[in-house]
Amino acid sequence: MIIEMMNELYILGELMESSKTAYRLHQSMQTLLGHHRMISFGAIYPLFERLETMGYIKLTVKGHDKRLTKLSTITKKGEAHFLELMHEPVPKGAHTDDIFQIKLGSMQHLPLVEQQDLLDQYMNEQVAVADDCQIELEHLSQHECKNHWYVAQITQLRLCRARVTQQWIRELKIALQKK
Template sequence: MNELFILGELMEEPQSGYDLRSALQAALGHHRKVSYGVIYPLLEKLEKEGFVEINNVEGNGKNKKITTITEKGKNRFFELMKMPVPGGAHNADIYLIKLDVMQHLALEEQIQLLDEFYQEQKYIIKNTQDVLKELEKENSKDHWYASKKFELRLQQANIAIQWTEKFKQELGKEW
C-alpha cells in the first residue's frame, strides 16, 4: 500500500521523504499515523530494487534527500495499480490511494478502477443490509445501538456510490 502511494506521488515530481510522509498522512487522514520509520526504510528498499533514485540536493545551506522515480519504478507503479484490491482491514485505504493517483492511468483503466470501487460499495451495502435485518429480529437496546452504526456504514457506502457515478460522468465529459 505504501509502496503504491510513494510511487504514485513520485509520478508527479521528485519529492523528499518528509513531503511523501505528509502527502500519505493527508491521503489516509488523521486516523492513520504514518511514521518516518515506515517511509525511510521503504524508500531505501525501493532504491535497492531500482524503482527510485535518492540524491542529495543542497539548498538554503541544508542538505536534502530527494527521491525520483525510475522507468522501472513507473512500470512497478502501473503493475501495482492493475492488481486487484484485496479484502481486509486496509481495503478502504488502498482504494483511497488508487483513486488519488489514478490520473496516471488510461481513461478505460480509470473507469475500470471506479467500477471496482463501485462494486465494493455495492457489496458493503448488501452485507450491511443483511446485518441490519438480523439485528431487527431481536428488539433489544444493544441491537438498536448496533443498528445505528450499520446505518452509518450504509449511508457512507451509498454516498460513495453517488460519488463514483458522478466521477464517471465527469470523466466522460472531460475526455
C-alpha cells in the same frame, strides 16, 4: 505485507507527479487518507532504501551540512512497477478502502478505460458493503436487544457512507467521460 504494498503504491504514485522528500510524502499521505492513516518516518526511510536498491527510485541528497534532505525521484523501472501495482486486485481486508483511495488518487496515470474499470471495482466494493449493512440491519431489527440498537446506529452510518460513496463514483464516472 499489504501495508508495505500500500505504502509502496502511494510513494510511487506520488513520485509519478514529481520528485518529493519523505516529509512531503508523509504530509500528502495524511491529507489523502486522514490523520489516522499515515506512513511513519520509521517506515518511510527503510522503504526508500529498499525502493532505491530495487531500482524503482533514485535518492538525491540536497541541502547543506546542518539540514540534509533526500529527494526521491521515480525511475522508468519504478514507473513500470507502479503500473503493475495499479493493475493488481485490491485485497479484501482492513485496508481495502485505503488502497482504493490510493489507487483513485493516482489513476490519472492510467488510460480512461482503466480509470472507469477501477471505479467499477470500487463501486462493486461499496455495493457489497451496503448489501452487508442491509442484511445486518434486518437481522438486528428482528432481535431486540439494548446492544443491537447501538450496533444498528453504527451499521446505518456505514450504509450511509457506502451510499454516498456510490453516488460520488457515479458522478466521477460522468465527469471523466466529459473530460
